[in-house]
């Protein structure tokens with residue numbers, strides 16, 4: 008069974024089609040990333056999947072339950088971590104978790120067993136009795152991620168999980184997200200603005216633009232779809248003999264002479280550097296520099312939509328104020344669902 012299955016899902020707000028006839032599935036245990044500029048429709052999609060917004064047409068199933076007529080079962084199947092911190096800073100880590108567990112209707116015995124497990128999972132076992140106000144930003148985010156897993160949901164939604172964190176903490180948080188996914192087997196769907204994050208973390212990435220998916224694949228295949236990596240070789244003197252040797256190699260997709268050498272386009276560039284050096288040797292050419300350039304998901308977005316995410320946001324961003332269900336509303340509704 009798929010963890011999420013979306014069938015011809017559409018959401019219109021007046022004349023705006025925020026999600027447009029969308030169909031795709033997320034496999035059980037997958038770490039799935041949704042990327043796209045502001046206003047692409049990510050929040051609208053997530054709000055429909057967590058049953059806070061009704062679709063205009065089409066439907067989806069979360070953990071096998073229909074978002075239109077099995078809202079209770081859908082909500083029981085999922086955990087959500089919002090972008091804005093939603094912890095009580097005066098309470099300790101344990102108290103924050105206990106409060107949330109009560110909202111989800113967990114009995115005391117269950118809570119007492121589960122809270123230490125969750126704290127351990129996010130590496131806060133030693134910090135559970137400290138007020139959350141004393142935690143660093145990264146620790147708070149970890150506690151929030153742990154809280155989303157308290158009731159052992161099948162699917163965990165993370166909305167921009169590392170926004171506002173410094174680069175180092177962001178990388179650490181990636182490690183925790185990966186660990187959650189591997190150790191608890193939970194399916195994770197995250198939204199992110201950071202292409203690098205989607206690339207580093209996700210098994211598959213859906214690139215969202217104007218209510219539709221413009222691409223859906225592994226980060227590697229998406230990058231590979233651009234034509235591959237470029238190995239820029241600096242060559243002393245003429246590169247003609249070397250270029251002759253590149254002709255007819257099945258793994259060389261293309262090459263272009265440059266001012267000081269040759270740019271070779273190929274898949275998995277790092278695995279061919281030795282071959283390239285050998286070919287140059289055979290041709291009697293001296294290599295003076297080697298530079299491997301891999302396309303990024305930002306390049307993929309650019310090639311699919313004709314603009315970068317930043318440009319798209321600058322000329323088309325909608326702002327969050329138009330969002331139907333604000334994070335506060337979402338939080339309240341999900342908490343109520345557990346009461």
Ligand SMILES: Nc1ncnc2c1ncn2[C@@H]1O[C@H](COP(=O)(O)OP(=O)(O)OP(=O)(O)O)[C@@H](O)[C@H]1O
Pocket residue numbers: 020023024025043044045046047048049050051052325326327329330331332
């Ligand atoms: N309640 C609403 N009323 C009218 N239009 C809306 C409403 N909610 C969203 N929209 C429109 O739907 C489109 C998608 O918005 P959405 O917030 O889902 O995008 P997003 O990709 O989540 O952006 P962000 O990253 O800023 O959250 C936008 O054009 C937005 O203006």
